[in-house]
Amino acid sequence: MDPITYKLPHTPQGIQKPGEPVKHISSPAVTGSSVLGIKYKDGLMFAADCLGSYGSMLKFKNQHRLHAIGKSTVLAFSGDVSDFQYMQETLDELMNSERNWEDDQSLGTKSIYSYIHAIMYQRRSKVDPLWNSYVVGGIEKGKPFMGYVDLYGTTYEADSLATGFGKHLAQPLMRKALEDKEGDLTEEEARDVLLRSLRVLFYRDTRSLNLYQIAKVTGEGVTISDPTHLDSEWEFGRNIRGYGF
Amino acid sequence: MTSVGTGYDISSSTYSTEGRIYQVEYATQAANSFGTSIGMKVNNGVILGSVSRKISKLLKPASNKCISHVDKHIGIATTGWTADAREILNIARREAENYRSSYKIPPPTTQVVQRLGFYIHAHTLYSSVRPFGVNSIIGGKDDNGYHLHMIEPSGEHWGYRGCVVGKGQKEVKTELERIDLDNIDPTLAVNRMVKMLLKAHRDSEKEEPYHMEISWVTEETNGYHERVPQNIIDDAINQFENEGHEGEGEGADEAQETMEVE
Amino acid sequence: MVPTEHHGDQWEPYVDNGGSTLAIAGEDFVVIGSDTRSSDGYNINTRYDPKAFKFTNNTVLATTGYRADCKSMAKSVQAQITKYAHDHGKEMSVEAMAQMLSIMMYQKRFFSYYVFPIVAGIDKEGKGAVYSYDPVGNMERVGFRAFGSSSALLQPFIDDQLGFKNRADIKPEERELHLPDLQQAKNIITDVFNGAAERDIYTGDGLQLFTITKEGGIELEELPLKRD
Numbered sequence: 001m002d003p004i005t006y007k008l009p010h011t012p013q014g015i016q017k018p019g020e021p022v023k024h025i026s027s028p029a030v031t032g033s034s035v036l037g038i039k040y041k042d043g044l045m046f047a048a049d050c051l052g053s054y055g056s057m058l059k060f061k062n063q064h065r066l067h068a069i070g071k072s073t074v075l076a077f078s079g080d081v082s083d084f085q086y087m088q089e090t091l092d093e094l095m096n097s098e099r100n101w102e103d104d105q106s107l108g109t110k111s112i113y114s115y116i117h118a119i120m121y122q123r124r125s126k127v128d129p130l131w132n133s134y135v136v137g138g139i140e141k142g143k144p145f146m147g148y149v150d151l152y153g154t155t156y157e158a159d160s161l162a163t164g165f166g167k168h169l170a171q172p173l174m175r176k177a178l179e180d181k182e183g184d185l186t187e188e189e190a191r192d193v194l195l196r197s198l199r200v201l202f203y204r205d206t207r208s209l210n211l212y213q214i215a216k217v218t219g220e221g222v223t224i225s226d227p228t229h230l231d232s233e234w235e236f237g238r239n240i241r242g243y244g245f
Numbered sequence: 246m247t248s249v250g251t252g253y254d255i256s257s258s259t260y261s262t263e264g265r266i267y268q269v270e271y272a273t274q275a276a277n278s279f280g281t282s283i284g285m286k287v288n289n290g291v292i293l294g295s296v297s298r299k300i301s302k303l304l305k306p307a308s309n310k311c312i313s314h315v316d317k318h319i320g321i322a323t324t325g326w327t328a329d330a331r332e333i334l335n336i337a338r339r340e341a342e343n344y345r346s347s348y349k350i351p352p353p354t355t356q357v358v359q360r361l362g363f364y365i366h367a368h369t370l371y372s373s374v375r376p377f378g379v380n381s382i383i384g385g386k387d388d389n390g391y392h393l394h395m396i397e398p399s400g401e402h403w404g405y406r407g408c409v410v411g412k413g414q415k416e417v418k419t420e421l422e423r424i425d426l427d428n429i430d431p432t433l434a435v436n437r438m439v440k441m442l443l444k445a446h447r448d449s450e451k452e453e454p455y456h457m458e459i460s461w462v463t464e465e466t467n468g469y470h471e472r473v474p475q476n477i478i479d480d481a482i483n484q485f486e487n488e489g490h491e492g493e494g495e496g497a498d499e500a501q502e503t504m505e506v507e
Numbered sequence: 508m509v510p511t512e513h514h515g516d517q518w519e520p521y522v523d524n525g526g527s528t529l530a531i532a533g534e535d536f537v538v539i540g541s542d543t544r545s546s547d548g549y550n551i552n553t554r555y556d557p558k559a560f561k562f563t564n565n566t567v568l569a570t571t572g573y574r575a576d577c578k579s580m581a582k583s584v585q586a587q588i589t590k591y592a593h594d595h596g597k598e599m600s601v602e603a604m605a606q607m608l609s610i611m612m613y614q615k616r617f618f619s620y621y622v623f624p625i626v627a628g629i630d631k632e633g634k635g636a637v638y639s640y641d642p643v644g645n646m647e648r649v650g651f652r653a654f655g656s657s658s659a660l661l662q663p664f665i666d667d668q669l670g671f672k673n674r675a676d677i678k679p680e681e682r683e684l685h686l687p688d689l690q691q692a693k694n695i696i697t698d699v700f701n702g703a704a705e706r707d708i709y710t711g712d713g714l715q716l717f718t719i720t721k722e723g724g725i726e727l728e729e730l731p732l733k734r735d
Contacts, residue, residue, distance in 0.1 A: 089349075093342060100314045100338065102472075121575055124520050125618070148552070152522050153575035156545050158553040167550045 028080035028131040030054050032065045033207045034166030035076035036197055037135040038174050039144050039159045039183070040190035043218035044137040046076045047194040049202070050227045051209035058209065066215040068222040070095055073109045073138035074215045075116075078163040079151070080131035087130060090119065109138030113147045113155075121153030133163035138217045159183055162197075165205040170197035187216075195230070202232055256372040268376055269369050272398035275378035276325035281411035281445040282311070283438055284322065284382040285421070286393040290431035290463035291384035292473075293322040296442040299454040312458040312472075316341040319354055319385030320460050320470035324411045325398075326378040333379055337361050354385035354392035358402055366400020380410040384461075386468045413445020431463045435473050439481035521573050521621045522547060525709025526558055527655035528569040529699065530627045531669065531692040532635030536720045538689070539627040539637075540696035541569045541655075542704070542732060543713035554712035554734060562588050563598040564724045566628035567717045568608070571655030572642070573621035580620050584608060601628030605638040605646060612644030619643050623654040629721050650686075657703035657710045664699060693718065697730060704733040711735070 035048040052060030060081075067075045069091050077084045094115060098107055107115075113136040123129050129151040137146035147157045160174035177185060177193040185193070194214065202208045210230040216223045253259060254267030261267060280297025295311045311330065312322045315337045323330035340360040344352035361381070369376045381396045395410065396402040407421040420441055429437070438459065446455045459473040525546040530539040545556035559569035560581055568584060570577040587607060591599045599607070605626045612620060619642045626638040639652040651669050653661035666672040671682045687695070696716060704711040714730045 089346060093346070096317065096342070097338070099317070102310070102314070121579060124575070127518065127520050129518065129520075152520070152573075153579075154522060154524065154547070154552070154573075155575065155578065156553040156556045158555070171550070 028083075030059060030063075030081040031131075031207070032063060032078045032081060032084075033205055034162060034164040034170065034201055035065060035078050035133075035135050036166050036170050036174065036194055037074075037076060037137050037146050037161045038178070038185070038190050038194060039137075039146060040185040040187060042187060043139055043216065044074070044144050044146055045187075045190045045194060045217075046074050046135065046137065046215040047198055047212060048076055048078075049198065049209040049230075050211040050213060051207065052081050053207045056206070061209060061211065062227060064213065064224075064227075066213050066224050068215075068224060069112055070106055070138075071221055072140070072217055073112050073136065074217050074222055074224075075112075076135040076137075076163075076215070078133050083130040083132050087116065087119065087132065087134075091115070108140035109136065109145045110140055110147075112136060112138075113145070113149070117147075117149045117153060117155050120149050120151060124151060124153045135161045135163060137161075138222075139219060142219070144217075165201060165208075166197065169200050169204060173197050173200070198230055199232055202230060257369045257374075257376055258372040266369065266399075269399045272376040272378045276380045276398050277411055277414065279324050279326075279411065280311075281409065281413040281417065281442060282322045282324045282380065282382050283417060283421070283441060284384055284393045284395065284405060284408045285424075285426060285429075285434050285438060286384070286391055286406050287426055287429045287431055287434040289391070290434070290461055291386070291391040291393050292431060292434055292438055292459065292461045293320050293382055293384050294435075294438040294442050294457070294459045295322045295324065296446045296455050296457045297324070298446070298450045299456045302454070310458060312460045314338075314470050315357060315383070315385070316345070316352055316470075318351055318387065318462060318468050318470055319357060319383065320462065322382040322384075322458075322460075324380050329377045329379045330381075333361065333365070333377060333381055336364050337381075337383070340364075351387060353387040353389065354383060354394065355404075357385070358383050358392075358394040358396065362396050362400050362402040364400075365396055365398065369399055382408060382410065385470065386462045391462065409441075411445070412449045413441075416448065417441050417445055431461055431465070432477065435459055435461065435477055436481040436484070439478055440485045443482065443485050522575075523572065523621070523656075524552070524574040525656040526571045527653065527657035527661065527700070527703055527707070527710045528558060528571055528623075528625050529651075529653040529661050529665070529696055530569070530625045530637040530639075531651040531665070531687065531695065532627070532637045532649075533689060533692055534686050535629070535633055535635065536689050536692070536718065537627045537629065537635035537637060538692045538696055538719070539567050539569050539625065539717045540700055541571075541715050542700060542710045543715060544709065544711050545574055546709050549708075551712075557715055559715055559717055560585075561717070561725050561727075562604065563628075565598065565719065566601045566604050566626060567719060567725060568604075568624060568626050569654075569717075570622045570624040572623050576620040576622050577624075580611070580622055580624070583611060587611070601626065601630055601636050601638075604628070605636075605648070608638075609640065609644045609646040612640060612642070614644075616643050623658075625652055625654055627717070627719060629719055633721050635719070653699075655710070657707040660703055660706060661699050664702075665695065668695065689718070689720075700732060 030052045037046045046066050048065040050063050052063035065077055069075050131151055133150040135148055148161045149155050159178050162171045174193055198212050202210050211227050212230050213227055214225045253261035257266050257268035282295040285292045293312055313334050315321050341352045341357050365377050368374050376398050383394045385392055393405045394402055395408045406426045409417040459478055461473055462470045526542050528541040541558040543555045543557055545552040559567055561567050588599050624640045628636050630636040637649050637652055638646055639649055640646050651665050671677045700714045711732045712734050714732050716728045718726045
């Protein structure tokens with residue numbers, strides 16, 4: 001009798017034959033959508049919604065996607081949640097073994113970013129990538145730093161960064177906000193552009209949620225807000241004609 | 246020693262005719278001949294302390310520590326061969342880390358102690374290896390509260406309310422037994438520990454310069470293993486020096502207080 | 508059913524991040540220009556991600572292609588160059604560095620770096636040197652070379668202007684006599700990069716212009732380019 005099996009949407013088809021090159025079949029299962037990061041006067045601000053999607057299913061509606069690493073670094077992720085959790089464990093292990101030295105030193109944002117990049121590039125080079133895009137930011141020696149890393153090991157730095165749909169929808173809004181103020185936003189202006197971006201993402205990205213978190217890194221350290229409701233307006237739909245109404 | 250020359254003392258894989266394992270006994274002797282370490286499990290905390298003779302004025306302070314972090318909430322104090330202690334520390338950290346990655350929770354102190362005890366014991370079974378010349382006192386906090394354990398070179402380990410190992414073993418043990426460990430607060434306990442360590446040092450090493458380390462896991466450190474602030478240690482040292490430590494009456498007032506509680 | 512839009516038979520471990528580089532060797536100098544944009548498809552990742560790096564007081568390596576590979580390769584080259592300096596008590600020559608890079612790239616022949624490097628420097632005779640490579644390490648010393656997303660725009664132009672290819676007015680044996688001077692070379696680079704930024708979406712934002720001379724070492728100028 002055949003055993004009862006349940007096929008997950010991403011269950012690999014076929015089996016590994018002996019002598020064949022190893023095939024890593026990796027594709028994301030539970031995923032997070034865009035994350036955003038922007039530099040402002042006192043430091044950096046990050047935003048992400050709280051959704052962990054399983055395909056088109058809104059599976060986890062309280063998924064935290066902004067995390068503090070150490071005292072002045074934030075790690076924001078999109079993509080596969082379990083791959084992120086693996087990364088988080090790895091970083092926790094790293095921070096812990098650094099603490100063991102008791103040398104009054106701790107890893108700064110750039111070092112953490114470099115470490116994440118090393119892991120991501122190593123995995124892509126094994127053709128077994130961690131299915132994530134990361135925005136890593138923080139304050140090191142009084143200076144703000146923010147960088148992007150993804151499953152290809154691609155890295156870049158900028159005053160505003162976004163992953164996923166945010167690259168298309170939020171990045172133009174954030175770049176404009178920065179250009180208008182010559183890269184010197186106040187906390188309110190930074191929060192405002194992030195919320196506007198989240199709202200656009202909620203309207204246009206089907207894998208998004210109107211529950212979000214904002215994280216801040218300043219000279220004082222990291223603060224991550226509780227999940228907060230995002231207001232949106234759908235009434236205009238009543239006035240739209242021509243789509244079968 | 247009666248056994249020397251009979252051949253039973255060259256390998257830990259063979260018992261002597263009286264049922265002893267001399268290599269393990271020698272290791273124990275080695276471990277006990279360097280400084281003194283104390284562990285105290287007290288009211289809402291566990292404290293580790295260690296004192297040893299400063300072997301040279303040229304040493305860089307704190308360049309060879311005998312108290313270390315095993316994990317966020319577990320600490321270890323070692324006495325004996327420092328190179329052996331290093332190995333034990335690495336194994337302890339490895340076991341704690343493995344436990345964490347398997348179960349995604351902070352490793353319980355007893356788990357780390359058991360795994361470490363197993364490893365140390367394994368080094369008493371084969372003629373190809375030398376037993377560790379180290380005594381380890383391990384203190385930590387987990388869901389079941391505070392814990393204090395000591396592992397001997399034989400791999401034997403027990404849980405304790407108070408334990409001491411090293412040169413000043415005898416005297417400190419008597420004094421520890423006089424303290425109401427369950428009810429004494431961590432800060433006061435540190436004060437007592439510093440004095441006991443200093444006395445142990447003076448008894449065997451006279452006025453030789455010493456190296457002292459104290460750490461704790463308490464409510465105040467949020468369950469983390471941390472070093473005790475230097476000013477608390479200095480206060481205790483000053484008190485000790487001012488009280489005078491020649492007579493047996495040292496710390497008698499406090500001892501009486503705790504006696505009354507008992 | 509497929510849970511997300513990514514999911515192919517085989518995941519591709521390469522990306523093209525665009526950008527262009529151009530190097531020109533003169534009699535006693537070499538100039539090398541590169542833009543600072545990094546792209547992924549229609550997205551601009553960042554407007555400032557330099558492609559060219561100084562390695563010794565005499566050599567610059569500029570690389571287009573897949574940025575992660577470019578950076579990883581540059582890091583390995585830097586490590587070897589530092590080691591060489593420690594072992595030999597002197598800096599690596601541009602000839603040695605060029606050969607070393609070829610070997611390092613060929614060592615990854617069957618999982619190659621997706622990169623198009625140019626090495627520029629002053630050789631042992633004091634002459635400007637430009638080395639160009641394909642992604643598996645095939646190396647060639649040339650007088651000038653354009654690589655990257657605008658290479659099809661830039662290379663034909665400099666072939667005409669600097670190489671006098673297919674020109675009836677200059678005899679093949681006289682081409683060597685018309686090497687550009689420093690100012691001419693710099694002008695060509697700034698002009699053609701403005702042209703590339705106009706017509707190529709992957710080239711723009713900023714231009715880094717390295718000038719290497721025997722006396723002056725390496726100088727870097729940064730100039731703006733179109734950002735659209």
